Amino acid sequence: MPIFVPLKSTLIWISSTLPMSMIKPIPVPVKNPHLDWICFDLDDTLWAVEPVIDRANSRMFDWLASHVPGAAERYSVTDWPRLRDGVRERFPATAHSVTALRQTVLDELMAALGHQGEQAVAWSQAAFEAFRVARNEVELFAPVENMLTTLQQAGYRLGVFSNGNADLQQIGIGRYFEVVLNADMVGAAKPEAAAFSALVQACGSEPRRMVYVGDHPHYDVAGANAAGLFSLWFNPEGAAWPAGQQRPSLEVACLSEIAAALALLQP
Amino acid sequence: MPIFVPLKSTLIWISSTLPMSMIKPIPVPVKNPHLDWICFDLDDTLWAVEPVIDRANSRMFDWLASHVPGAAERYSVTDWPRLRDGVRERFPATAHSVTALRQTVLDELMAALGHQGEQAVAWSQAAFEAFRVARNEVELFAPVENMLTTLQQAGYRLGVFSNGNADLQQIGIGRYFEVVLNADMVGAAKPEAAAFSALVQACGSEPRRMVYVGDHPHYDVAGANAAGLFSLWFNPEGAAWPAGQQRPSLEVACLSEIAAALALLQP
Structure with a gap:
């Protein structure tokens, strides 16, 4: 298993000298060379279900x-x-x-x-x-399309594994994803190892070059961790991590932070 | 008018040495001593309207x-x-x-x-x-309650000015706000100066010690700027700032970033 060293990151904020200055994180769409695929949970990760x-x-x-x-x-x-x-x-x-x-x-x-x-x-x-x-009449979380575009522009390939039956073509974001699987198609649901290994196989990659993004500590994070994928916990409400559970590789409160967080992950 | 100097901020990320490490921004609920009141737009700022x-x-x-x-x-x-x-x-x-x-x-x-x-x-x-x-059956954006709690714990006082007719008691977040105004009560709507001056008066503060948070470049940001308040643009979709408009004092993509952004504002 990989060992991570403690990391520090400097996010640069810009400011003008106009009467009202703007402080804003610069988007950092830099691809992490150790990662190829960013795969997503859907319900409660890309919209409230x-x-x-x-x-x-x-x-x-x-x-x-x-x-x-x-x-x-x-x-x-x-x-x-x-x-x-x-x-x-x-x-x-x-x-x-x-x-x-x-x-x-x-x-x-x-x-x-x-x-x-x-x-x-x-x-x-x-x-x-x-x-x-x-x-399939869902209200995407506001940063979704910008986030997916940023990840694609950085050079990541994008995939989906959902336990549910949402239809990304109906929802209108199918074009972002090269691989779209659900529990029905695979015959296994998260957090089962079979679900994640089907995803790895469909992506033609290996677990260590993939990050799985989801909101659920057990189905998404624990499942991905156990299958050897990196995990990114989407935690918009600032919840505490459940005691005793193996931690996610990364955590963000907002989908717009994902690209910058991925860039920091060092296997 | 205040002049701002360019700012740099270092956000610290933590990481463990467990098999899967976690990288996560530390919440920084530090009050900016130059600011007292953080006032909010409602529709499309705290929920999708x-x-x-x-x-x-x-x-x-x-x-x-x-x-x-x-x-x-x-x-x-x-x-x-x-x-x-x-x-x-x-x-x-x-x-x-x-x-x-x-x-x-x-x-x-x-x-x-x-x-x-x-x-x-x-x-x-x-x-x-x-x-x-x-x-009043709204679905709050996920970080709302955590964000409001963080701002209160940092020592800010919280207010609202909405052009709409949402009822925060019905919605269940009335307890966070000391001042709640809308265009009906004031007889003026954003971006009119009368709307913002009524807000300043109700807060018993002065414009320079207040930040107005909203999603709309014209009604919220331009209105607050013109009235002498600091403005924070909530821009979850990563939109470009409209050309020619005076910029907001601050910009965030996610409500969970507000406390950290406010701490950086230097009048």
Whole structure:
């Protein structure tokens, strides 16, 4: 395992002598020669996911209520946690797939309402589609596109591994990424080693030349650390690092700091 | 006017010698002795406002459609920009008040639907209330509470001047601020000098001991500069500063950088 020496960095701030001076960190899009790939978590790293999923669940139940006989009387969005958790317990084999989980919930719901056959399948699919569209109506954190552009201009290659089912083409930032994987495609979810090794393989690189960026201490940081990747913890709320957990390689409070932080990492 | 000398700052990054080291800026909650008050813009500075207003407008028209006879047939949320702009043109005297503007739109809408008297007033008020509740369901930018706590702990006093009608008690961050003003209360909107002088007076301070923080080059930065306050431009997307405009005193890409940036400002 690599050993790091303590580092100091001088960020240079500029100032004019005009009546009101401006102090601003100079962007430092310098590529770290030891690193090739910067791979990202999506939910809560590039956008806040809770309001998105809440709205998408509402849209799914609205669709059911207005199209499926009996649905409005029997089910509302407040039933979602119970339905989801029930299916998750009974189908551990597909626990890594939030898409399979949701489809199973919908299939069971159709059966409970007495619907079956092609009509039930069509309704399930259409309800999922109502979810899917709303699930990709995300509000990117403000620095996202500037950050991705800066990393690309510095010479990094960019990838994604998400446990969720966001669609980067729908969201409009697919063009930044050469590799986009999720738990569904790989059959394994973070923090499993299989998830990260699939990512390393897809990038055609090696763990030591990759940094994984995410907000979650366990799924993202611990998973990446265990798989031998460098980890960057995105910690916008200034939370304390969980006691006893192996620390991330880097930590930033803002996505706009990532390029400068990467430049400082010395394996 | 004060003259600023060029500044350099050394931010210290720490690193452990564990297998994966962490590099992280140390929080520097040091108060700048030349400054007392840090005052904030709200919309697009502490939260993204567009999705909030879109949803609140939808809720208002949903309320109208389900309670006011004729409303569902005649009006939908897509009519909002036209209705708003029409009233804004015809009532320049209350142009600083987004609340008066909206109430006038609702009054005119009731009249157009043939409703009048107490019933029309009650419907107008209830529709506004549907808007108001949704308008305060904001998703704070992740660093907001940590940033406000850090500034308070450093010894700054905190204030707000907004052109909008957000309610910080509803939103849950009212306790951080000693002074909360908006254009409605003052009868003037940013970038007018009257807006900033009301803020200075409410804080019982002087412009040179105050920093105004906002995302907007014209309303926030130019307004504060012209009134003699220091200005801090919150620029999360890394936008270029508009040519020809007097620059902000400070600029940050992330709210978590504000405390450190303020410490560097030398009048």
